[in-house]
Amino acid sequence: MTVPQLGDEYENEPDAPEPALLIRDLRKDFTAGRRRDRRRGPVRAVDGISLRAEFGHVTALLGANGAGKTTTLACAQGLERPSSGLVRLLGRDPWRAGPDLRARVGIMLQDGGLPQAIRPVPLLRHVASMYRRPADVDALVQRLGIDDFDRTSIRRLSGGQRQRVALAAALVGRPRVLFLDEPSAGLDPHSRRVVFELIQEVRAAGTCIVLTTHLMDDAERLADYVYIVEGGRNVLEGRVEELLTAGQRARTLRFTTGEPGLALTDLLPEGLRASLQLRERQSGSYELTGPLDISHLDHLTSRWSRRGITPSSLELQPRNLEDLFLEISERSSR
Amino acid sequence: MSAIAPLLADPAAREDGPAPGVRRVLAQGVFETLAMLRNGEQLMLLVLFPLMALLGLAFTSFLDPWAAQYGVSRVDVAMPGVLALCALSTALSGQGIATGFDRRYGVLRFLSTTPLGRGGLILGKALAVLVIVVLQYLVMGAAGALLGWSPGVVGVLLSLPALLLGVAAFTALGLLVAGTIRAEATLAVVNTLWIVLAAVGGSLLPAHALPGAGTWLVEALPSGALGAALRAGILEHQLSLPHCAVLAVWAVLLGLAARRYFKWS
Incomplete structure (x- = not known):
């Protein structure tokens, strides 16, 4: 089966082999069912999402509830018809898919569907x-x-x-392509281990796995490549380790010294304050985030040493996907 | 780890793919039939209620005027109506309720992503309805025979076209209801329809003695047309084309409406 106008668009990149799933600039509007809602016009659930998912990789769509993850999957699975944009699954248009294509695609829906x-x-x-x-x-x-x-x-x-x-x-x-919508929802730790191990083996056998999750931990543990979506749009994408190291050496330092009401200017000299954020979590307990390195730590410890303070807690953490995700959510809600 | 190997996709395997279409639909038909027969509430609706209707009508004098008019026994007048009730129970209530809950639990969505697809799913459901109506015909026929019913081969053959059209119309109606409103509402609506159409819809009780335009109105309903066509076929050995035409029109209209308005989730 050929899908001329959709295929042509892809052939503009003859060098890249076609991935298992290719989505470009997908938009999906829903007309609300009730008459009362219909007057407000259609609701845009997906507003320009693009992604590609390769064989032998786990590709994660990460986002809050309502970010458009499930609708994107439904369009990729042929359950919903895109309002506009390109969707190609195993080189075919999933909306027009016949049993041949469906036989090569496995789908786990969010509600199970059993x-x-x-x-x-x-x-x-x-x-x-x-x-x-x-x-x-x-x-x-x-x-x-x-x-x-x-x-x-x-x-x-x-x-x-x-x-x-x-x-x-x-x-x-x-299946050659496996879709998992929120695979760890409701899983106890044992089930979670069993399911995650199997997902990793399925990936190792060359299957393309596309999953959605709102849990950073899932994405960090399972995914090779992550698309972060927000409000129906892509906001960030990359390999997990790239995302985590993006923005230099972003880290979080949490410490409790019992000194209330400090500002960044009290703690660090001017040359070391760039891109740092200080937040007082509770009185006398702080969280410093940004590109921290040894010179920052050096300054802080000498300050405490001069004043005879020993922090009652001190914890340095690498940035995780959750921090990244929260940063993005804050940025886009501003 | 080697335990998983046979489970996974083999990119080189050309013979992978869907099972043949006929086998998929047959499998779904068997699956849906067993699901209905395993459900106690469904069995009550599909077997017990029609049986009670048969016994009730055979041992009371409700149908005596019509029995006298046709010159046959009470059981003879009751059986076509009971068969119409069977079609109503299975195609409208049984199938409608099952589909409503399948939709609510996402089963329709999931199965439509397998090689079965949406078309195969609907065909499988229709097949299950037909299988169950045939089983009901056998059970009710046997019960009727014990009470002295003997329709003859011609009577049975002439009942089949009307029964098939009636099943098509009520299946479409069941799908239309199940595909447009919530599962609980579907349950309420199809059960109400079942009671109303069974009681005054011209299926169990013939409509042709109603005053004024009553007969015409009731026999324009799918239940009334089905009841009338079955009585014409079984009691008078006539294929009632007007009633069959009414059923066909209902089947087409309801089928188109279901196709247009059915929501899969």
Whole structure:
């Protein structure tokens, strides 16, 4: 099947091999269902998101609730029709996808989407019957520990158990592209470990994995490449380690000395204050963030030493995705 | 780690892909049929209520005027209506409620992303409705036979076109309701429709003695048209084309409306 006008756009970059998923400048408007809401006009859920996801990589869409992650996935999965923009999944337009394309894509929806009255294994066998060469259901069930609770209908499973069944249902067709919408939602620590290990193995086998999450920890642990989205737009993207080291050596120093009401000017000389932020978390307890290095620490410790102060707590942390995410949210809400 | 190997995609495997379309729809049909038959409330709706209607009408004098008019027994007059009630129970209530809750739990969304797709999902549901109506025909037919019903081969054959059209119309109506309002509201609406159409919709009780335009009105309803067409086929061995045409129009209109307004999530 050819999709001429969409394909042409991609062929402007003949050197780059086409990725498993390519989204360019995606927009999606929803017309609100109720008449009262309809008068306000359509709601724009996605406002120009672009991304590419490669085989053998985990690509994470990271953002707060309502940032447009799930809608972006729904357009990539062919569940929603884009209002404008380009979406190509395995080189095809997912909205027009037939069974051939759907057979190569595995999807775990945010709410699971599982029938409630049936037990997990019969459900997985049923889903497997939709594929010519499905995964070995017994092996999958054993691997995800589903056999431990197969005597129970899906309705009575815990959130984590249900999530494991939904992951199995997404994997049973041995997909080339795997979509996971909030994969760790509701997972207890044990389920989380089981699920994350499996995701990493699926990636190692060359599958393209695209996941959404609002948890920084998920993205840091799983993702090769992260797109941070906010208000339906891309705000930042990069490899996890690049994002973390971006903005020089950004770090956070937390300390408690019991001296209340200090300002940055009290602590550091003028030449060392650039790009730093000081926040008094509680009286006498501070958080200093920015490109900190040994000269800053040197000044602080000499100051304390001169005054005979020993901080009751002192903690230096590298910047994590959460800090980055909060910085971006603050920046865009201003 | 080697345990996972057979689970994963093999980029070189050309034979990967969807199962054939017919097999996908059959699998979904069997899956939906078993789901309905395993559900106790559904079984009550699908088997117990029609059976109670049959016994009630066979052992009371409700239908005596019509039995006298057709010159047959009470059971003979009751059976076509009971079969119409079966179509109503399965296609409208049973299937509508199941679809409403499937939609609420995201099952429609999930299954439509598998090779089954949206079309396969709807065909699978329609297939399940047909299978269950056939099973109901057998069970009710057997119960009726115990009470002295003998429709003959011609009667049974002539009941099939109307039954098929009625199932199509009520399936479309069930999908329309389930695809547009919340699951709980679907439950309330289809059960109310079931009671109203069963009681005064011309299915169990024939409409052709109503005063004024009453007959015409009731037989323009899908339930009334189905009841009338089944009675014409089974009792008089006639294919009632006007009633079949009414059913076909309803099936097409409701089908188009369902296609237009059905929301998958």
